Amino acid sequence: MAEQTSQGAELFNMVKKKRIAIPKIRIPGGGKFKYLVIAAAIVVFAYNLLFVYIEPNEFGIKVVRLGMNRGVQKEVHTAGLNLVVPGMQQMYRLPRDVQVLELTDYPRTAADLARKDRVAHIQTSDGFFVDVDVSILYRIEDPYLVFTKIGPGSLFEDNGIIPKAEPALKETLGKLTTEDFYNSFMRVKKAQEARDLLNTELNPKGIRVEQVLVRYFRYSTEIQKNIEEKKLQDQLVFTNRAAARAATEEAELKKIVQEGRVVVDVEMEQGRAYVTRKIAEKDLYVRTKKAEADLLVRLAEAEKVRLKNDALKGMGSERMVGLKMADVYKGLDLIVLPSDGGAGVNPLDLDNALRLFDVRKGGAR
CATH class of the missing domain: 3.30.479.30 (Band 7 domain)
Structure with a gap:
């Protein structure tokens, strides 16, 4: 890499030895402007000669040729202007980015x-x-x-x-x-x-x-061709394996579907059996409760008859029966009955009246 400091030193030596002629320039406007231009040229020349600019994407390593601490300096210079003495120092630039x-x-x-x-x-x-x-x-x-x-x-x-x-x-x-x-x-x-x-x-x-x-x-072309052929064979093998696996999975799927349907049918039959059993239990319960109710009604009616009979057997029951028999006799125009003796009729004797009219056989009590 050509270094800027080396070029500046050579240019300075050539000017010093007068090998390069500096043309005279006539500047209108007086001597002050002339000296100002010369001073600016000297500043620019000194800047290019004494300073090296390190860019943001560069490292700078300074090497001292003459003086103290000669050799490569450990200090790493970053972006900016760096003073380099021509002939004594030299700046090398290395890339900082990737x-x-x-x-x-x-x-x-x-x-x-x-x-x-x-x-x-x-x-x-x-x-x-x-x-x-x-x-x-x-x-x-x-x-x-x-x-x-x-x-x-x-x-x-x-x-x-x-x-x-x-x-x-x-x-x-x-x-x-x-x-x-x-x-x-x-x-x-x-x-x-x-x-x-x-x-x-x-x-x-x-x-x-x-x-x-x-x-x-x-x-190479031959190797590439062999690889492609082998890849095609491998793909065919993989395709066959995939097809076989797909058939196996399809059979497994069908099996699972059939098992699911069987399970559904079993559950449906169990549901129907459960419904039938519950209906039968309901009918049995209804019949049982109805029979129990009928029994209670009949027992109540029997109890009513018993209580009525018991009531009829109480005091004054004979008179009431006689009155009932008198009502029976009201429908007859005329009946001549003996009133005394063994065949005498007592209208108040119900048993005798029943035997008399062949309602109750003789001797039955």
């Missing part, structure tokens, strides 16, 4: 400004080769370590990340088989292992890898 290393064979990618290197050529665990396009996202965490252990400028790419990238990918992705590359979960897991392996080697040098992204992978 960097991208593209391992690909395509001339143009999504990150056109990224550093590009050849595609990663990896041998799988079953002996085949695959070309893998990989994007490695990383950043400089400690510019002092990067500067002292790797070097200035773009050496963090040439001597840092690039030599370590493909070996780490071969060590991790090489454990996959040709079919495993189509398994996104396994592929991502091995990419994370590659990131961890790179961090193990690069963290002590001040670089941290954020992500390792496997974007594309390509086999």
Whole structure:
């Protein structure tokens, strides 16, 4: 990286030795304006010569060539103006934002400004080769370590990340088989292992890898054809298995439906039997209560007759019977009956009157 301070020092030396002629400029308006322009030119020249601007996305590392504390300074300069003495000090700038290393064979990618290197050529665990396009996202965490252990400028790419990238990918992705590359979960897991392996080697040098992204992978045409044929066969096997499982599940569903219907029918029969039993119990209860009521009514009527008979057997009952018999005799025009002797008729003797008219057989009491 060409440094601004070196260019300024060379320009100053050339002007000092008069190898560069400074044209005389006539400025109208008097000597004061002329001196003002000269002073402004000197200020601009001194600014460009003595100050280096570190941008917000950069780190600054100062190297002292002459004087005290010579060597690489541990202080990391951030965004802003920094004083650099020409010939004695030099400022190196390193990127602070995320960097991208593209391992690909395509001339143009999504990150056109990224550093590009050849595609990663990896041998799988079953002996085949695959070309893998990989994007490695990383950043400089400690510019002092990067500067002292790797070097200035773009050496963090040439001597840092690039030599370590493909070996780490071969060590991790090489454990996959040709079919495993189509398994996104396994592929991502091995990419994370590659990131961890790179961090193990690069963290002590001040670089941290954020992500390792496997974007594309390509086999040779023959291998790709074999893989596709095998995938088709596997899909056919899976289809047959799925169809068999679907038939089994359908049979199980039918069985469950039939069992459900049987259970429903049994429950319905039990419900109908329960209803019939409850109706029979209701009828039995009604008949029982009705019979009990009839019995009570008949007992009451019998009790009424008994009480009436008992009442008739009390005092004055004979006279009442005689009066009743007299009422009976009222319908007769004339009956001549003996009034004395053995065949005499006493109208008040009911038993004798009943025998007389053959209502009660003789001798019956």
